[in-house]
Amino acid sequence: xxxxxxxxxxxxxxxxxxxxxxxxxxxxxxxxxxxxxxxxxxxxxxxxxxxxxxxxxxxxxxxxxxxxxxxxxxxxxxxxxxxxxxxxxxxxxxxxxxxxxxxxxxxxxxxxxxxxxxxxxxxxxxxxxxxxxxxxxxxxxxxxxxxxxxxxxxxxxxxxxxxxxxxxxxxxxxxxxxxxxxxxxxxxxxxxxxxxxxxxxxxxxxxxxxxxxxxxxxxxxxxxxxxxxxxxxxxxxxxxxxxxxxxxxxxxxxxxxxxxxxxxxxxxxxxxxxxxxxxxxxxxxxxxxxxxxxxxxxxxxxxxxxxxxxxxxxxxxxxxxxxxxxxxxxxxxxxxxxxxxxxxx
Amino acid sequence: xxxxxxxxxxxxxxxxxxxxxxxxxxxxxxxxxxxxxxxxxxxxxxxxxxxxxxxxxxxxxxxxxxxxxxxxxxxxxxxxxxxxxxxxxxxxxxxxxxxxxxxxxxxxxxxxxxxxxxxxxxxxxxxxxxxxxxxxxxxxxxxxxxxxxxxxxxxxxxxxxxxxxxxxxxxxxxxxxxxxxxxxxxxxxxxxxxxxxxxxxxxxxxxxxxxxxxxxxxxxxxxxxxxxxxxxxxxxxxxxxxxxxxxxxxxxxxxxxxxxxxxxxxxxxxxxxxxxxxxxxxxxxxxxxxxxxxxxxxxxxxxxxxxxxxxxxxxxxxxxxxxxxxxxxxxxxxxxxxxxxxxxx
DNA sequence: CTGTTAGCGCCTTCAC
DNA sequence: GTGAAGGCGCTAACAG
Numbered sequence: 001x002x003x004x005x006x007x008x009x010x011x012x013x014x015x016x017x018x019x020x021x022x023x024x025x026x027x028x029x030x031x032x033x034x035x036x037x038x039x040x041x042x043x044x045x046x047x048x049x050x051x052x053x054x055x056x057x058x059x060x061x062x063x064x065x066x067x068x069x070x071x072x073x074x075x076x077x078x079x080x081x082x083x084x085x086x087x088x089x090x091x092x093x094x095x096x097x098x099x100x101x102x103x104x105x106x107x108x109x110x111x112x113x114x115x116x117x118x119x120x121x122x123x124x125x126x127x128x129x130x131x132x133x134x135x136x137x138x139x140x141x142x143x144x145x146x147x148x149x150x151x152x153x154x155x156x157x158x159x160x161x162x163x164x165x166x167x168x169x170x171x172x173x174x175x176x177x178x179x180x181x182x183x184x185x186x187x188x189x190x191x192x193x194x195x196x197x198x199x200x201x202x203x204x205x206x207x208x209x210x211x212x213x214x215x216x217x218x219x220x221x222x223x224x225x226x227x228x229x230x231x232x233x234x235x236x237x238x239x240x241x242x243x244x245x246x247x248x249x250x251x252x253x254x255x256x257x258x259x260x261x262x263x264x265x266x267x268x269x270x271x272x273x274x275x276x277x278x279x280x281x282x283x284x285x286x287x288x289x290x291x292x293x294x295x296x297x298x299x300x301x302x303x304x305x306x307x308x309x310x311x312x313x314x315x316x317x318x319x320x321x322x323x324x325x326x327x328x329x330x331x332x333x334x335x336x337x338x339x340x341x342x343x344x345x
Numbered sequence: 346x347x348x349x350x351x352x353x354x355x356x357x358x359x360x361x362x363x364x365x366x367x368x369x370x371x372x373x374x375x376x377x378x379x380x381x382x383x384x385x386x387x388x389x390x391x392x393x394x395x396x397x398x399x400x401x402x403x404x405x406x407x408x409x410x411x412x413x414x415x416x417x418x419x420x421x422x423x424x425x426x427x428x429x430x431x432x433x434x435x436x437x438x439x440x441x442x443x444x445x446x447x448x449x450x451x452x453x454x455x456x457x458x459x460x461x462x463x464x465x466x467x468x469x470x471x472x473x474x475x476x477x478x479x480x481x482x483x484x485x486x487x488x489x490x491x492x493x494x495x496x497x498x499x500x501x502x503x504x505x506x507x508x509x510x511x512x513x514x515x516x517x518x519x520x521x522x523x524x525x526x527x528x529x530x531x532x533x534x535x536x537x538x539x540x541x542x543x544x545x546x547x548x549x550x551x552x553x554x555x556x557x558x559x560x561x562x563x564x565x566x567x568x569x570x571x572x573x574x575x576x577x578x579x580x581x582x583x584x585x586x587x588x589x590x591x592x593x594x595x596x597x598x599x600x601x602x603x604x605x606x607x608x609x610x611x612x613x614x615x616x617x618x619x620x621x622x623x624x625x626x627x628x629x630x631x632x633x634x635x636x637x638x639x640x641x642x643x644x645x646x647x648x649x650x651x652x653x654x655x656x657x658x659x660x661x662x663x664x665x666x667x668x669x670x671x672x673x674x675x676x677x678x679x680x681x682x683x684x685x686x687x688x689x690x
Numbered sequence: 691c692t693g694t695t696a697g698c699g700c701c702t703t704c705a706c
Numbered sequence: 707g708t709g710a711a712g713g714c715g716c717t718a719a720c721a722g
Contacts, residue, residue, distance in 0.1 A: 016692075016693085018716080019717080032692090051714090051716070052461040052462060053463045054717090056398050056698095058718090078418030094462065117409065289633055351699055361708075364701080364702080367700065395700085403701050
């Protein structure tokens, strides 16, 4: 096992001191150009590579940033991560990605792992609605490790967040259904103990009321973001004695489940029932029957979250005032809800 | 800034020595039970948390493993990663995920970052067909950091790999098209400088020949795994004076592109043209017209890759003999290729 | 400009 | 059983 070469090795080689080598390699101005070049050259020759661990131990910075998401295999989160990477890589940071699979214990474990890895900050989208009460999480806050929520957030003092206006996105989607002539608009919602889903519900409700329609809570059915589950939930809606003529689903996977169920009942989309989703997952566009959805500009969300983090790192001395960035959602109209002829592919 | 408490702090608190604290926390048998308990208790009281960086520096192990994939937003890679996590988390390892976006420079940069982070091993799916010649990569090999390829591999001495039998998967898919009565079967292939795609091509070709059909290289069109690109490539096939009646695409995204193009030309699937994909991405099942595909059991691939890594770590002393695990692919028949009535949803 | 020294937090002989 | 001491690799303060 060929041991890694250290600055001592190359110092010995040149009959100088490790400190000088360190300075040279860090391009300190207080080293003669000649020696600097010599050092860099021999370093290269000896296959020297800096041990970042030691550097991190010394400086207290690891240049690693943790990103915690519920799932990585959704285009939304993958894109947010991409946005984060785009901003952070050029600054020398590396991104450690963790997924929680929506499990609270995994969320906590991931935080622990990241803290152990001495990350310089954590960007996360929480699935644990009750996280403030968790000990590990409290510790995280106490440590003043920069923490930024994106998409799924909690209002916590000192914690910044980057989200989209879920209320508005839901409002736009529902309003669109109204415009298509829907009179009984149902809502497939997700876990409303999470802010985003609660806000989508509220946006839906407000749009219903503003349109002069009656809000009927039998038309609101809770589900989880899995196609099969959503399908079962949609079944409940179809079995109502007055079935809905429009469904606003709070995520694309639920919308897909609803569509499958509707088709399974030999009903037509959009003629009999209009459907809209949320998140603009690629498949909503790929589908034979493309799905109307709300785009959340995930790339931008990631970029902004990253920059909020960078700000916090730089201003660690100053008093931290949390930022609340809210992005505007965009409704993408497709076949699943459009009764007129023009189709926005 | 409340400084992190170290073993020295808790030693001072108890008027003992840091060494004892270290031993107690590592559950060494050479420390009195009473003191051990006392130490553990005060450690908890003082919110002590081990600095893994220091431990890593000392032990030379970081308990971090790097995983490099082309993209995380494909179900296939996301699932492989999940499989890796399932095996590695219980062993105390943490998984750092990096994506290359199929860019060779990013692949190299990621390797550098991971090595800097002192990862104990790297599991990767390469996109760089020419990687053996890269200096960074050569260094990686020289360092004897356990390296395991999964899915996309290169035959390199000392490097283990976990793949599926792409040849067989392609053979099965093509054979299925033959059984459906297709006589002119085309192939939308990806970059054949990568082994997996070359093998899928070879499997396709062999199945054609074994069926007594003529191999016609005008029916083989290269594309990239993007829907729009594949659509353009499919167009070329449809424009042939003798158009194909079956298409085997080497990935689901290409299959999707082909399907869109076929429909755009008012041809029917599967009546006029049968289509099969590869990878069994979820959307291939979700589609209105579900897509026949080849499942690669990604979860299992990840689990096995993780275990190969664990083996290598444990046997680092012994002579390393590389392992080549090859999984069996499974053909999932769906609507896009099935002319008879029975549909395997 | 360069060398000396000390310490980041932990572990691990070697003593007692 | 526990303490003392040294080192993992690097950097920064203080000298000269």
